[in-house]
Amino acid sequence: MSAIFATTQTTNIIRPFNTDISFTPKECIEVTILEAPSSPASSSSSADDETESSARFSRHFDVPSLTDEELWEPWFAFPSRPHMTLHRWAEGNKSQLDMFIHNLPLSCPPSLYPLFLTKCRWTLTSLKILVLGSILLIRGVNHGPQMGRTLFGRIIGDRYNDLMAFRNQNQHYAKSLAELFEDEEVIRRSVEEARCLQIRGNELFTQGKYEASLEHYGMALIKLIPWDTASLPPSLSYKTGFQEIDQSLFLSIALTSIRICQTLPPNYRSHLTIPGSRLYRLSKASCDYISHSPISGDAGEEQVTLAYRLESLAREVAEVLKIDPSEVEDGKRVREVRRRFERD
DSSP states (O other): OOEEEEEOTTOOEEOTTOTTOOOOTTOOOEEEEEEOOOOGGGSTTHHHHHHHHHHHHTTSOOOOOOOHHHHHGGGGOOOOOTTOOHHHHHHHHHHHHHHHHHTOOSSOOGGGHHHHHHHHHHHHHHHHHHHHHHHHHHTTOOSTHHHHIIIIIIIIIHHHHHHHHHHHHOHHHHHHOOSGGGOHHHHHHHHHHHHHHHHHHHHHHHTTOHHHHHHHHHHHHHHTTTOOTTTSOHHHHHHTTHHHHHHHHHHHHHHHHHHHHHHSOGGGOSTTSHHHHHHHHHHHHHHHHHHTOOOOTTTTHHHHHHHHHHHHHHHHHTTOOOOOGGGHHHHHHHHHHHHHHHHO
């Protein structure tokens, strides 16, 4: 797991996973990300990890099979309607998932499991696109056609072309695993590329180059397209290190955007200003991604709690009304619903 720490002006070192953390309005929280997560595949005990992974997830439902077209579909599904924005699209998908969960019976029918994962996939995809778009805005890309060309053409489109070209050139991968959602070799390769970019981002962060650090985290996220924890089989997500780096990157982005906001002059930090609004939305979308990721099993509860605490801090810095403590349950319910499906 990545080593993520926050330090205050009093030089106290605090681990965000510690539930005793409290942030006061007068403290300036300085965040230092010390190291990127290491993939279980890169450790000397990879064989043991794979055995543990198989045992850990052997009783779980299989993730419904996805063709490559189905896996890529939400990435190119942004609705071209007047007044539609990335934020509204992501909020709409998130609301549909929350409403679906709210209307589920206590005993989850297995027939609804594929629909649940589909709604999770669309929510996570739109949130990831929103995060990438927010990073582009902070880096100076304008709204409108330039944003569309850069985000959906150069970033997502090029990622699609590069990934599919790599698979076509390496037919021995495609012969063993026909579909992208279960192609272990390609996923493992992408995770390692993302990990290298995250390590570089961490180095830039420790040097105080927060915008450059944020850009590297964004490039690392691109390497994880088009997968998420709703599309990958749980054992494969764990074994390849995808689950770990996917979650840690969004926590890193939330922490970094808060740190950038804290370095702004006080009159630019509010969500009512353009810089403050963009940074707050980036933090919130990153935390929403964590809380709406359907991590299988008992893993990830600490990450949801940390995401809630980071969102609370982002609201404080951006002068947004405080979040209702009961809202953290919305995110925890996503993982609880997956456990209910797997139990029932």
